Amino acid sequence: MSSRTFESPASFRLLGAAAALALAFLLEGCISMEVPRHFLVIEEGTSEFKAVSPEEARIWVREFGDSNKGDLSFWSEVLKNDLVKNRGYTLLEEGKAKDGDGDGGLELVFEVTVGGAAQRYLVDLFVLDGWLSNTIVVVEFVAPKAVFEKDLDGVRKAVATLDP
Numbered sequence: 001m002s003s004r005t006f007e008s009p010a011s012f013r014l015l016g017a018a019a020a021l022a023l024a025f026l027l028e029g030c031i032s033m034e035v036p037r038h039f040l041v042i043e044e045g046t047s048e049f050k051a052v053s054p055e056e057a058r059i060w061v062r063e064f065g066d067s068n069k070g071d072l073s074f075w076s077e078v079l080k081n082d083l084v085k086n087r088g089y090t091l092l093e094e095g096k097a098k099d100g101d102g103d104g105g106l107e108l109v110f111e112v113t114v115g116g117a118a119q120r121y122l123v124d125l126f127v128l129d130g131w132l133s134n135t136i137v138v139v140e141f142v143a144p145k146a147v148f149e150k151d152l153d154g155v156r157k158a159v160a161t162l163d164p
Contacts, residue, residue: 040052090112
């Protein structure tokens with residue numbers, strides 16, 4: 001019979017550290033954001049958040065890993081080129097955005113005609129530096145033009161509460 005025991009202080013510390021690490025992964029929070037009152041949150045996950053309004057406005061937040069570590073400048077050019085050159089959107093505004101942690105990002109506002117009606121599309125893009133990979137956070141807000149204009153300030157305030 002072996003008399004080996006695992007009661008040494010070093011064993012307990014190692015076991016405790018492993019348990020704490022596992023717990024940290026399990027308790028990773030969901031994406032959250034305080035949306036305007038008339039929006040209904042329909043999904044809150046670790047990599048996605050969705051909310052809708054009765055007037056056909058939609059907010060969608062997505063999070064992606066980027067092991068190639070592209071920066072904000074790179075991803076903003078990719079996004080603009082895709083929407084303008086490939087999909088026919090018109091870029092109306094370009095500005096700065098901040099999330100709830102104070103991280104800076106880029107805000108783009110586009111317009112496109114769908115089924116004969118003007119739709120507006122806001123995209124806020126954040127690239128969060130990481131050790132092994134960056135995290136790309138994309139906030140999208142789309143609505144018919146009149147609804148978009150009415151909700152835009154409230155959505156911008158919501159983005160300032162974003163906790164990815």
